[in-house]
Amino acid sequence: MKTMEYAIYKGDDLITTGTKQECAEALNVKQSTIEFWATPSNVKRDKGKRTVAVRLDGDS
DSSP, X not given: OOOOXXXXXXXXXXXXXXXXXXXXXXXXOOHHHHHHHTXXXXXXXXXXXXXXXXXXXXXX
């Protein structure tokens, strides 16, 4: 199984990248928080100030 990589943004600023576990440890949050930040509903609510996670596709 392929490990999913994430990029975490706050507005236009890149905060960190890595696996769900690496990002959670770097930001001192739960892995479920990273999952929520990547949901379409959270991304849709973003008006430039919200923290969002973007799943990175390694097949580019």
